[in-house]
Amino acid sequence: VFRSADGEMPTYIVGTEAQFPPFEIVDSRGNVIGFDVDLMNAIAEDQGFKVEYLDQDFAGLIPALQTGNVDIIASGMTITDEREKEVDFSESYINAGLALAVLTGNENIKSVDDLQGKIVAVQTGSTGFLKAEELQKAGIIAEIKDFPHVNEAIEELKIGGADAMINDLPVTEAFIAAQPDVIKIVGEPLNSEDYGFAVRTGNTELLTKINAGLENVKASGKYDELLTKLPTY
Numbered sequence: 001v002f003r004s005a006d007g008e009m010p011t012y013i014v015g016t017e018a019q020f021p022p023f024e025i026v027d028s029r030g031n032v033i034g035f036d037v038d039l040m041n042a043i044a045e046d047q048g049f050k051v052e053y054l055d056q057d058f059a060g061l062i063p064a065l066q067t068g069n070v071d072i073i074a075s076g077m078t079i080t081d082e083r084e085k086e087v088d089f090s091e092s093y094i095n096a097g098l099a100l101a102v103l104t105g106n107e108n109i110k111s112v113d114d115l116q117g118k119i120v121a122v123q124t125g126s127t128g129f130l131k132a133e134e135l136q137k138a139g140i141i142a143e144i145k146d147f148p149h150v151n152e153a154i155e156e157l158k159i160g161g162a163d164a165m166i167n168d169l170p171v172t173e174a175f176i177a178a179q180p181d182v183i184k185i186v187g188e189p190l191n192s193e194d195y196g197f198a199v200r201t202g203n204t205e206l207l208t209k210i211n212a213g214l215e216n217v218k219a220s221g222k223y224d225e226l227l228t229k230l231p232t233y
């Protein structure tokens, strides 16, 4: 956090992994855009603070928060008990869940029941990774391959290095919308997850602002407006 030249509004650094549409992506001019960005900007405006976005790998976000390199994580991050030990989360700002995807031509894998002996691609440090680990421990999947970005997991499917991918449903949908006929979602969503913004443990001042802003943005109708924009990123 730093104070602007006029000394009035604090600027918080927001860490995000901006290869995760529709929540965060980099546009053609190099700006980080997406639902999380719109929502965080609206919260900042409501609460009288400024934000600057710092794009970095997902697995490095919590360490960056802990060392003070960023003040907030806004990165489609699922609220989990494990992460609650390392950060403080805001109230949930959206519900998502994990989905299984395969190449469009794959007719063998129709749900997790068909993953016996298969190789599954996931994003490093994600809840998709944890789900794959669970399936591996249960003796279902044979191998997990993890990649810093979802896009690289999809590439692995394309080159035949993995049979399936586990990733957040809205994100996989966004990749399919941008590049149809490469992968498809199969079966039912694997779970339900809530995304939260994260701050350093004990940073109640900032957490209170974020939660208050989120409540106001919801009450004003702004949140619903942003939600209608969600599929367009």
Ligand code: GLN
Residues within 6 Å of the ligand: 017, 020, 058, 075, 076, 077, 078, 079, 123, 125, 126, 127, 128, 168
């Ligand atoms: N929601 C998933 C998680 O929290 C993935 C987030 C992401 O890759 N940006 O692990």
